[in-house]
Amino acid sequence: MPCWGWSSRRSTDSCDRAARRGGDGGYVTAESAIVVPALVLLLGAMLWGLGAVLVQLRCGDAARAGARAAARGEPVADVTAVAEAAAPGGARVEVHRDGELYRVRVLAATVGPDALALELTGEAVAHAEPE
Secondary structure (H helix, E strand, O other), X not given: XXXXXXXXXXXXXXXXXXXXXXXXXXXHHHHHHHHHHHHHHHHHHHHHHHHHHHHHHHHHHHHHHHHHHHHOOOXXXXXXXXXXXXXXXXXXXXXXXXXXXXXXXEEEEOOOOHHHOOEEEEEEEEEOOOO
């Protein structure tokens, strides 16, 4: 193990002590014990966030599909079935008509424990075609 001081001479005493100690003295083990769980927690949070984004996107897609079906004049049961087919599992679909507009709302919960469960919503509006 090379052990050089500031001068051109080698200090044999300090080199011998460093060799007897065994190098880093366990610092890498202690740092790893802190860093590895933190990285695993960060990875879990990122995966949960990605899952939440995917649920949100699927809710929006399902609401748009339902709104298109409602605008075509499909019955409410068919509109609900179209939206549920595109929605994430366990989603609720609400269909309302406000004058000339159909509003379709899809609500779904994120995957995870109760503390991390969020209810995400996708909503779409379509103009009703004349009959």
